[in-house]
Amino acid sequence: MDIPHPTQRLRLRPVTPEDAPFILELLTSKSWLENIGDRGVHTLDDARGYITEKLLPAYNTPGCGPMLCTLKSDGTIIGNTGVYRRPGLDTPDFGFAFLEAYHGQGFAHEASISNMAYAVAHGHKELLAITLPTNEPSLSLLSKLGFERERELIQLPGDDEELVLLRWEV
Secondary structure, three states, rough: OOOOOOOOOOEEOOOOOHHHHHHHHHHHHHHHHHHOOOOOOHHHHHHHHHHHHHHHHHHHHHOOEEEEEOOOOOOEEEEEEEOOOOOOOOOOOOEEEOOHHHHHOOOOHHHHHHHHHHHHHOOOOEEEEOOOOOOHHHHHHHOOOOOOEEEEEOOOOOOOOOOEEEEEEE
């Protein structure tokens, strides 16, 4: 599998089961729980299962799947960006999540540009993004990346949360 081009400060790579400690930390972080929700990942075994069952299958679609973002300086994993097929959406969904210690430093923007270019190189001409209407940092970054609000509030199948739907086109 090829990977997105590195950025000035980051390398992006696919997730592996060995990344369970990071996935556990990310999915139990305050910002993940507040803005994305509890995915039932509370132990390293849960994290390995989440990677195997939820994340790895996304790579079956070219240009899709999570890409872990690691610092070039020391290899620390600080977040992820990714393109996913989601039930209820007719176009792949783009998302990102970073550990709080790395918020507000431009890492998500830098990684997102690389990952979006990777998706385009694999034939994706448009992407959707969904977020809570109260998640101002994500809405701001998505706007900066060129996403435009498509509809105010939608609900995905099996989810009670109302989400803002945004679209980006090449």
